Amino acid sequence: MLCFWGAQVREGFELVKPDQVKHGKYGIRSVCPKSNVQDMSAGRSFAGFIRDGKVSVLRLCSEDGDHDGKLKQLQLKNKIRLIVCGEAGAVLLAYGGKVLIMDKSTVCRPLKSLENRQVIQIACGDHHSMALTNDGQVFVWGENSHGQLGLRKDHPGSPSAQHVQSLSGIPLAQISAGGDHSFVLSLSGVVFGWGRNSAGQLGLGDTTDRHVPTMVNSLNRKKTVSISCGGEHTATLSKGGTVFTFGSGGSGQLGHNSFRDEHHPRVVAELWGSEVSQVTCGRHHTLISITSSKLIYSFGCGTQGQLGNGKIINKSVPFPVDLPTECNHEYMIEKLIAGENHSFALFFKESGNESKPNPSRGILTLDDRMIGRWLAGNEPWKVVKKDINKVFSSAASLNGSFLKRSRDDHYQTSEEHCGLDFDLVKTSFAKLSKNESLISEVVKVVQQTLLPSLNPNPVGVEALSVYLLLPELIRHLQEQQRTELTEALAFKILQLNPAAHKELEMYWSKLPGDWLKGLVKLFKKTSANLIGRFASDSMNWDLIARLLKFVRILQMVYQVCCSANRNITKSDFIIHEINDLLDVLETANEDINIYRQLFLLTGQFQAVMAQQNYYNTILNNLISLPCIFNLEAKCSLMKNRTRKGCFLLTLRRTTLLEDSFSQLRTATQQQLTEYWLSVFYTEDMRRTDVNKRDFFHNVFKELCAPESQLLMYNDNETMSWFPTMLSVEKEKYFLFGILCGLAFNNNSVVHLPFPLALFKKLLNVKPSLEDLTEFSPVVGKSLQYILNFSDDVEQMYMNYTIVWNGEEVELDPAEPGKMVTNSNREDFVDKYVDYTMNKSVEEVFEEFKRGFFKACDKCMVEMFEPEELRGVLVGNEEYDWDILKQNTTYEGSFNAEHPTIISFWEVFDELTSNEKKAFLLFLTGFEKVPILGMSAVKMRVRPPFIFTQDHLPEALTCHALLDLPVYQNKETLKAKLIEAINHKRGFWEE
Incomplete structure (x- = not known):
């Protein structure tokens, strides 16, 4: 049964004889044609009806008073499923998905640009x-005067169908077209609108037209299930029956008891x-239905009776439509249609669905029954391949296949919640992988069709689900197959625009633990x-570009894991094979240095240099992606960097700081970054690596001494920090930074008694309360006590005024004397840490940092974590002397059983802890153990070429080489060794 009301029309639309029209x-009025109406639509110029797959149209009277035309059946070869009428024509959808266009003279033609597409929904605006x-x-097709096609601002419009590429990948549930605006709705209830926005009909809070699909953020997580566009207003329906309207309200069509426009979606109070089941918008009025109570409500323009409430006026609140009695007993409301000045309701009988029109179909998605059919092998392979192609060639279909619908989780889809059912994904792909033919066909479609089609500029986060699947x-x-597909996936991820990258990284941060580890393992293994x-x-330059894709993804995931504090270790990212590559490079460098003349004579030099350049290119590209390097590899990379020569400092031992600063x-x-440092002392007239280590040892002792007034020290004077009040020239901090950078660049361990905060700041990592506690345990523990304070009192009897380095400071200058309370104590502690570690030293630190990065390669520094960077510069205090002994090798006449060697180790074991540390300084030039531990100290012991019993032991620090004379007895050896390490400090002539 079809009910209709509003402007006068030809009696019963000629669907039945005039005397068969029932008047309420x-x-x-209502009609019950012999051939059931399966679908209908009404626009400004036409009303169209579908009965038994055949279309009849009737020209409606125009505003200038023309009479209605006669009902005309269109002579079409196709059986029609849906019709939508616009301003002057209509769009028809045939069974099988073919689209036909009807112009104002009722001539129909197929839309050839969609011939090879299976269309499931159509919509028509003005x-x-x-x-x-x-x-x-x-x-989309038609005019684009206000951006209603969603293509771009300068697109002129098109008579042929154009793909809205920005929506690719979003699993859509519905489309809707208004006067000059358009909307789509995703399966997860996300709403996108574009086009004319003169009255706020896009719901974006303004009246600016949009030329590309734009998400209506205020409707997110509202569980939207349908959407309808009117002339200049829009309505949405949420699961559970809540109706939102927005846009033009001049005729009351928003139902808000006012005639104002609304620029944001607003609930129809x-x-x-009421559990509203349908909402539809006409030109200036709105209809809603409540299936459970079989009621229809209307609001908006009623000047031609289109509200069906007996009032020929506009109504701004919903009023019930007085339906015929039989509608309440025999029929159920199937579809509401709101036209220009007309309203329609299509009913079907409760006892049977004979008159029920075909429901709107959804996009194709993968489900368990489909997989079951494929695996059963009962269908021809040609059919199975076709199905696989349909599902796996479309990101939208694939993304819509695995939504977590239990408890409506998919309606929570946002930047932080992907809405996927990970268990369903796992079981579905596991089933497919059991059949080799199936999985091979899936891979083929994904690689050849799906991945090339992915949009690098998606408008919604739902399109990113494919990168998780x-x-x-x-x-x-x-x-x-895994390598090829992983590479193609990496390429598409790296193509994403910055905003999409950020959203994908947010999804990664929320992945289940096993999925996150699986993602890392996938790119790490490849x-x-x-x-x-x-x-x-042999050399393969193409491999470099391929490798970088995988490692860039690993680095992205690593940074996500660090930021999100995910339970995944750094070791999960490390690729130990990189050490083999470094070994090859080190060997190549050594060979070039040793056999340079031979290579030149044999004509192999160019080939060897090309190979070296090849390896260096690989490593130089990987330096900016440090997550794959273990600490040993990072240190090896620093050690084996090629240099252009030496940068010479000529110094006097008595004026180290003055001469070096000058x-x-x-x-x-x-000079500072690309050359090795070489130190020349005027006193001994020799240039040696021993001098360099002697220089770093002495200059940092002098810089970091309390007498230098360069730094402030904590209470027990064991740790330093930058001062808040300058007592020396600011330039000295810049030069101090250069010296630290030089030490890093020259693999030298120095005396730098700073908390971890310094190394965090150099790497742009925010210092924490733990860092402040390391410098000042008393202050840190007091602040931690404030955070842990559990008594239920609001006032903490202290304020935001603190004393730091003898200076009184307001942590919140905008509110002097502000009190610390239970509710703001975290803010107080954050501001305390920020002031002491950042703001109070900002000017001085920036000078230090500027100097530091003038003297070393920033990419090389950023390879290290803060703890690692401190270890590289400062070393550690894990003095495992047994390892030193185990790793020692002997040369010349010495071996482990030589009496002098046995005596040496007996003497060494008898040394005090401080004497052993002094020996390490004597041997290596470093007071502390290198970051890689004592195993990195490879001591070599040999007898000197010429010596007497008066000679002291000598050390060549750059090679950890000990020249140990053969003394007559253990007592002499002990005395000479202690004299050497305490008096001479071990820096001998080379």
Whole structure:
């Protein structure tokens, strides 16, 4: 049964004889044609009806008083499923998905640009139309005067269907077209609008037109299930029956008991609590239905009776439509249609669905029944391949296949919640992987069609779900397939725009633990395979670009894990094969240095240098992606960097600071970063590596001494920090920074008694309360006590005024004397830490940092974590002397059983702890153990070429080489060794 009301029309639309039209109250009429009406639509110029797949149209009277035309059946070859009428024509959808266009003279023609597409939904505005295909693609055609096509601002419009690429990947549930605006709705209830926005009909809070699909953020998580566009207003329906309206309200069509426009979606309060099942918008009025009570409400323009309530006026609140009695007993409301000046309600009988029109179809998605059919093998392979192609070639279909619908979780989809059912994904792909033919066909479609189609500029986060799904699919593949598909996926991830990158990283941060580890393992394993090839294969420059894709993804995931504090260790990212590559490079460098003349004579020099350049290129590219390097590899990389030569400092031992500062002021960044430091002392007239270590040892002792007044010290004077009040020239901090950078650049361990905060700040990591506690345990523990304070009192009897380095400071200058309370104590502690570690030293630290990075490669520094950077510069205090003994080698006439060696170790064991540390300084030039531990100290012991019993032991620090004379007895050896380490400090002539 079809009910209709509003402007006068030809009696019963000629669907039945005039005497068969039933007239109810307030101009409401109903007809029951012999051929059931399956679908209908009414626009400004036409009303169209579908019966038995055949279309009849009737021209409606115009505003200038023309009479209605006669009902005309269109002679079409196709059986029609849906019709939507616009301003002057209509769009028809045939069974099988073919689209036809009807112009104002009722001539129909197929839309050829969609011939090879299976369309499932159509929508028609005043001057534009839309179509949704079964693989989730949106196509538009018509005018683009206000951006209603969603293509771009300068697009002139098109008579042929154009793909809205920005919506690719979003699993859509519905499309809707208004006067000059358009909307789509995703399966997760996310709403996108574009086009004309003169009255706020896009719900974006303004009246600016949009030329590309734009998310209506205020409707997020509202569980939107349908949407309808009117002339200049829009309505949405949420699961549970809540109605939101926005846009033009001049005729009351928003239902808010006012005639104002609304720029944001607003709940229709009069309907609150009613379980609304349908909402549809006409030109200036709105209809809603409540299936459970079989009621229809209307509001908006009623000047031609289109509200069906007996009032020929506009109404701004919902009023019930007085339906015929039989509607309440025999029929159920199936569909509401609101036209220009007309309203329609299509009913079907409760006893049977004979008159029920075909429901709107959704996009194709993968489900368990489909997989079951494929695995059963009962369908022809040709059919199975076709199905696989349909699902796996479309990101929208794939993304819509695994939504977590239990407890409506998919309606929570946002930047922080992907809405996927990970268990369903895992079980589905596991089933597919059991059949080799199936999984091979899936891989083929994904690689050849899906991945190339992915949009690098998606408008919604739902389009990013495919990047979470594919790693699980790839996990089930054989190695070659896995590598190829992983590389293609990495390429598409790296193509994403910055905003999409950020959103994907947020999704990664929320992944279940096993999925996150699986993602890391996938890219790590592929990277390791390629790195292994570098170490064994001949030069292949293409491998470098391929490797970088994988490692960049690993670095992205690593940074996500660090920021989100995920339970995944740094070791999960380390690729140990990189050490083999470094060994190859080190060997190549050594060979070049040793056999340079031979290579030149044999004509092999160019080839060897090319190979070295190849390895250096690989490593230089990987330096900015440090997550794959273990600490040993990072240190090896620093040690084996190629240098252009030496940067010379000529110094007097008595004026180290003055002389070094004078020469560092004029040094160029290239000299400091690309050359090894060489130190020349005027007193001994020799240039040796011993001098360099002696220089660093002495200059940092002098810089960091309390007498220098360069730093402030904590209470027990064991740790330093930058001062808040300067007592020396600011330039000295810049030069101090250069010296620290030089030490790093020259692999030298120095005396730098700073808390971890310094190294965090150099790496742009925010210092924490733990860092302040390391410098000042008393202050740190007091602040921690405030955070842990559990008594239920609001006032903490202290304020934001603190004393730091003898200076009284207001932590909140905008509110002097502000009190610390239970509710703001975290803010107080954060401000305390920020002031002491950042604000109070900002000017001085920036000078230090500027100097530091003038003297060393920033990319090399950023390879290290803060703890590692401190270890590289300062060393550690894990003095494992047994390891030193185990790693010692002997040369010349010495061996482990030589009497002098036995006596040496007996003497060494008898030394005090401080004497042993003094011996380490004597041997290596460093007071502390290198970051890699005592195992990195490879001591060599040999007898001197010429010596007497008066000679002291001598050390060549750059090689940890000990020249140990053969003394007559143990007592002499002990006396001479102690004299050497205490008096001479071990810096001998080379």
